[in-house]
Amino acid sequence: MTISIIGLGWLGTPLASELIHQGYRIKGSTTRQDKRELLLAKGIQTFLFELDPEVKGVLPEPLFETDILLINIPPSTRRKPADFHPKQIRQLRNFIIKYQIKKVIYVSATSVYPSENQLATETAALTPAITGNPTLLTAENLLWENKSYDLTVIRFGGLLGDDRIPGRYFSGRENVAGHPPVNYIHRKDAVRAISWILTKNLWNETYNIVCPEHPAKKELFEKNAADFGFDPPSSYENPPKQKWKKISADKWIQTGFTFEFNSPLEFSYTP
Template sequence: MKISIIGLGWLGLPLARSLAQQGHHILGSTTSPEKHRQLMAEGIDNVLFRLDPHPSGEGFNRLFEADLVVVNIPPKRRSMPDTFHPEQLKYLKTLIQQAGIGKVIYTSSTSVYPNTNGEVTESTKLCPNSTAHSAVYEAEKVLWAERHYELTVIRFGGLLGMDRIPGHYFSGKEQVAGNIPVNYIHQEDAVRLIAHVIDKELWEETYNGVCPLHPEKRSVYEKNAQEMGFEPPKSYRNKDLPDYKVVSSQKIRETGFVFRVEDPLEFYYNTK
């Protein structure tokens, strides 16, 4: 297939390499001229493309000469209002529709689910008042609305592994929330899950991409610190508020997908 990946970032770039190895023709996008040149030198075809929220770049119309578009644009939650990301998707959707592209994958986030103090699944009802991430919730709605393409939404948990070490972010911190379950997925499995959806043609669905096992945050942070030699959190909250969720991955596993790293306590990292 001709596959365009909008966003050759931490997840998009290894996805591009993996799909290319499987024989797909890959074109990606980046917002950085320096990264564009670097990737071209590595033999990874890419174009400059931005959504601010209107589209701009150089030669980006090539992105829409594809059978499938993978939308991998993280919301700029800290620097932009919640309306920005859905606006990006509106412009992108127009380009996709005009080009007549048949299939779209949107990499969403489990942050759309509210903290229920229990398990959430793909069938958990969401609304503007209950979602914990309105930008992603509204972006999903934009893509699901009147359309001419087949869509699958993958709601990923915390994307970790490789150079993203969860315990490192809390090293030396005080009053860290430690007694609540994690909803993580390793980079390798996130890449494999997207490839699985493409290979098995799992269209018109929403899937959670989260490890089947959910150890407590404290266990993960302490193991990271012990194995990699940095300081663990200085202290944990005496009693965490009962404010959590456990995201189920049963639906994607029922399609035959098998996680290679089921337990966040067993994640491997590249610390070089």
């Protein structure tokens, strides 16, 4: 079986290596020639491919001659207009239809849920007016619309672990919200989750994929600081003000998946 990964980045590259190890034929894309050469050296068939939001340069048609397309590109909402990523997804949807791709996985995020002091599940009625991330929700809806392919949408929590230590991003900062529960997933479990979807044929579903345990940000940031010797936040919100959300992973757990890291307090790092 052939799988094409659009976006061989921080998650896509180790995913490609793992799926090759499992016997899949993997193709993938990057936007940089220097990175393409590194990926080719790792044995990953890699094409230059960029959506800006239209295709830049020549379309690498072999990338879309595949059984499964995994879309793993960041929405770039801080640098691009809100409609930029949906336009990218519309382009990809056109290619899915043109090349008659049968199965699609879209990597979304739990940021689609608004922070409303709530436990968020996949049954939440999200609309452009009621979402934490209109760009991602629009992209999801574009892929679901009148589809001719099997589709699974993954809403990952914050992707961390390995060289990404959450407490480091808040070291020394003032007035940090320490009370909200975290919704994180280790990169290793994210890779394992995508493999699980393929193995178990979990299609035409949306899954929240986050650690089952949700310690408070303060607890995690203080532990990271103690473990790695950097400063914790200088101060925390007092009284706590920031609204929060806790993302339920119950639907995902019911598929039989077991986490290597049940809690972000257990994450392994390679700083």
